[in-house]
Amino acid sequence: MAMLKDVKILDLTRLLPGPYCTWILSKLGADVIKVENPNMGDYSRGSPLYELINVGKKSLTLNLKKNSGKKILLDLVSQSDVLVEGFRPGVIDKLGLGYDVLKEHNKRIIVCSISGYGQTGPYRDIAGHDINYISISGLLGINRTSESPMLPALQIGDLGGGFGALSILANLYRREIDGEGEYIDVSMTDVVGSLFNIAYQGLLAETFSGGLLPCCNIYKTKDEKFVSIGAIEAKFWNNFCISIGRDDLIKAQYDSSAMEEIKRIFSEKTREEWIKMFKEVDATLTPVYSPEEVFSDPQVMSRKVFDQGKKLLNFPVKFLRISTKDDRKAPNLGENTSEILKGLGYGEDEIKNLRIEKVV
Amino acid sequence: MAMLKDVKILDLTRLLPGPYCTWILSKLGADVIKVENPNMGDYSRGSPLYELINVGKKSLTLNLKKNSGKKILLDLVSQSDVLVEGFRPGVIDKLGLGYDVLKEHNKRIIVCSISGYGQTGPYRDIAGHDINYISISGLLGINRTSESPMLPALQIGDLGGGFGALSILANLYRREIDGEGEYIDVSMTDVVGSLFNIAYQGLLAETFSGGLLPCCNIYKTKDEKFVSIGAIEAKFWNNFCISIGRDDLIKAQYDSSAMEEIKRIFSEKTREEWIKMFKEVDATLTPVYSPEEVFSDPQVMSRKVFDQGKKLLNFPVKFLRISTKDDRKAPNLGENTSEILKGLGYGEDEIKNLRIEKVV
Numbered sequence: 001m002a003m004l005k006d007v008k009i010l011d012l013t014r015l016l017p018g019p020y021c022t023w024i025l026s027k028l029g030a031d032v033i034k035v036e037n038p039n040m041g042d043y044s045r046g047s048p049l050y051e052l053i054n055v056g057k058k059s060l061t062l063n064l065k066k067n068s069g070k071k072i073l074l075d076l077v078s079q080s081d082v083l084v085e086g087f088r089p090g091v092i093d094k095l096g097l098g099y100d101v102l103k104e105h106n107k108r109i110i111v112c113s114i115s116g117y118g119q120t121g122p123y124r125d126i127a128g129h130d131i132n133y134i135s136i137s138g139l140l141g142i143n144r145t146s147e148s149p150m151l152p153a154l155q156i157g158d159l160g161g162g163f164g165a166l167s168i169l170a171n172l173y174r175r176e177i178d179g180e181g182e183y184i185d186v187s188m189t190d191v192v193g194s195l196f197n198i199a200y201q202g203l204l205a206e207t208f209s210g211g212l213l214p215c216c217n218i219y220k221t222k223d224e225k226f227v228s229i230g231a232i233e234a235k236f237w238n239n240f241c242i243s244i245g246r247d248d249l250i251k252a253q254y255d256s257s258a259m260e261e262i263k264r265i266f267s268e269k270t271r272e273e274w275i276k277m278f279k280e281v282d283a284t285l286t287p288v289y290s291p292e293e294v295f296s297d298p299q300v301m302s303r304k305v306f307d308q309g310k311k312l313l314n315f316p317v318k319f320l321r322i323s324t325k326d327d328r329k330a331p332n333l334g335e336n337t338s339e340i341l342k343g344l345g346y347g348e349d350e351i352k353n354l355r356i357e358k359v360v
Numbered sequence: 361m362a363m364l365k366d367v368k369i370l371d372l373t374r375l376l377p378g379p380y381c382t383w384i385l386s387k388l389g390a391d392v393i394k395v396e397n398p399n400m401g402d403y404s405r406g407s408p409l410y411e412l413i414n415v416g417k418k419s420l421t422l423n424l425k426k427n428s429g430k431k432i433l434l435d436l437v438s439q440s441d442v443l444v445e446g447f448r449p450g451v452i453d454k455l456g457l458g459y460d461v462l463k464e465h466n467k468r469i470i471v472c473s474i475s476g477y478g479q480t481g482p483y484r485d486i487a488g489h490d491i492n493y494i495s496i497s498g499l500l501g502i503n504r505t506s507e508s509p510m511l512p513a514l515q516i517g518d519l520g521g522g523f524g525a526l527s528i529l530a531n532l533y534r535r536e537i538d539g540e541g542e543y544i545d546v547s548m549t550d551v552v553g554s555l556f557n558i559a560y561q562g563l564l565a566e567t568f569s570g571g572l573l574p575c576c577n578i579y580k581t582k583d584e585k586f587v588s589i590g591a592i593e594a595k596f597w598n599n600f601c602i603s604i605g606r607d608d609l610i611k612a613q614y615d616s617s618a619m620e621e622i623k624r625i626f627s628e629k630t631r632e633e634w635i636k637m638f639k640e641v642d643a644t645l646t647p648v649y650s651p652e653e654v655f656s657d658p659q660v661m662s663r664k665v666f667d668q669g670k671k672l673l674n675f676p677v678k679f680l681r682i683s684t685k686d687d688r689k690a691p692n693l694g695e696n697t698s699e700i701l702k703g704l705g706y707g708e709d710e711i712k713n714l715r716i717e718k719v720v
Contacts, residue, residue, distance in 0.1 A: 230489030
């Protein structure tokens with residue numbers, strides 16, 4: 001069986017943070033229904049990202065400002081385990097669909113709100129995006145060159161939505177034991193703040209300071225590519241120095257004054273020559289791949305990190321007994337509206353009327 | 361009740377990836393025992409990072425190479441829900457403590473292995489660190505200046521251990537239903553590969569391309585500090601342009617040829633002046649904080665992201681009914697050895713002998 005077999009999730013979110021949260025749960029076997037505005041569904045539709053994190057979900061269009069739309073949502077809530085929403089704090093309450101209302105319809109419902117700054121505090125009503133959340137939580141300030149903070153390649157704030165999935169899982173487990181629902185308040189700024197402090201405390205501790213040390217760094221090769229080395233332990237650095245015939249550098253493992261010499265050494269061979277030379281040596285030397293190279297790396301292919309061809313994402317963790325294989329597609333806007341409404345007992349004519357009234 | 365009340369976890373890991381995984385579970389209420397080598401426990405002890413991610417755990421020293429040490433571990437396994445290990449693939453099997461052996465002692469045990477490249481594939485036996493996993497999985501290749509890939513501030517590979525916690529939670533839930541244990545294989549490279557592809561597909565889609573656009577960027581202020589703006593939506597950018605009296609720039613939201621002019625505008629006021637000016641305007645303008653500033657931000661303080669003073673980490677998600685507050689400390693090496701052995705029925709003399717024989 002799947003891990004989340006028969007777990008029903010209503011997803012009122014769009015773009016990256018909420019859909020990433022429910023992507024995780026969907027891959028673990030939950031049934032996820034995207035509840036989308038009939039006029040404008042998830043804005044990310046059309047981008048490759050949409051396909052990536054919406055595979056396997058269903059789409060129901062629903063106008064939550066109309067009473068008939070609210071009624072349908074509440075009918076679904078009474079049959080669901082989890083509702084995830086990503087509106088600005090307070091919006092769902094104004095719609096008359098706050099946690100207090102939802103739990104009247106289903107006392108076991110687990111509601112997860114994902115927002116930029118959280119449901120409380122002085123910034124709760126302020127709009128923002130990933131770049132803002134990582135500014136406030138300190139990550140952007142430490143992700144920098146000598147001149148300027150630099151936007152990380154990863155939208156780590158948005159991906160903080162993953163902590164929503166983790167918190168939902170913890171509460172699904174607990175609910176099996178005590179039968180109670182819960183309200184979960186995920187602030188992307190809080191999540192990044194937590195990650196920031198791990199990085200920052202690591203930077204403060206000399207032993208973890210990467211980046212500026214000969215033994216843990218990125219080096220340019222003869223062919224203008226790059227290799228990385230992570231030889232934090234003496235044995236790996238010794239192996240490296242001995243292999244290049246430079247035992248004299250063993251003592252320079254953490255000595256940044258040796259950096260220029262080591263840069264020079266790396267510039268003498270191509271990336272491929274370096275990788276070939278260290279294929280059988282335990283010295284933590286790896287190629288720094290350009291994006292397209294990743295997809296053909298033998299380990300990445302062997303582990304099926306990506307669904308080759310479509311470049312979709314498989315669930316990034318493997319289980320011995322349980323498969324997370326998933327060949328489903330991302331839904332078109334409203335693709336499953338009729339099917340879901342029929343499941344609630346609506347007839348063809350009623351559904352037609354709901355369409356005419358622009359409820360669905 | 362805590363979410364993971366009475367969930368017992370044995371943690372055979374060290375440094376960041378495994379301890380981060382079990383930190384999450386500990387914060388959610390699980391009992392975590394660090395099982396450490398008596399001669400050399402978790403190497404990170406002494407660094408601020410150790411305190412941060414080991415609060416609330418217990419420490420048992422145990423020599424797993426001795427039969428009497430293995431016996432104690434197996435006795436604990438029979439009473440535990442989860443075992444997490446982070447040795448190089450194959451090591452735990454060589455110790456005679458692989459999943460097959462563990463499940464003979466407890467068929468409900470959930471075992472999670474966290475490794476750099478995974479338990480399978482051509483790189484399984486290769487040593488590495490965070491820098492290597494992010495090289496292979498593509499993240500380092502896209503986290504770059506025009507000159508070179510740049511090590512991200514966040515050890516995102518190591519933090520991939522968090523997916524171990526998520527997978528353990530999913531299996532704890534499932535186990536309540538089907539009663540079966542599971543073996544979980546977390547590869548940090550796989551996890552980062554998955555995150556990389558989300559970032560990469562986002563980069564490929566114009567609408568998500570941050571960093572190079574006037575409306576979503578980092579700007580230097582008059583006092584050599586920085587602000588960030590995330591005005592991806594027209595309304596926020598319009599608010600920005602109107603507020604600075606430059607309606608002519610409204611059309612330049614996504615026009616990088618306007619960048620120099622916007623840089624010049626930002627250089628005319630201090631960071632504080634900018635923030636004050638936009639305090640009441642919905643334009644997604646935020647200060648880029650230096651690390652120490654984060655701890656005194658009003659939102660961060662209001663949300664109690666950090667345990668102020670000690671700068672420890674609170675669990676980054678809030679729950680309505682359930683508290684994750686935790687005032688416990690990180691354990692000294694072997695601090696709980698006697699207590700744990702007594703719980704297994706060992707007497708004072710037996711414990712003394714185990715110490716003399718260097719088993720614990």
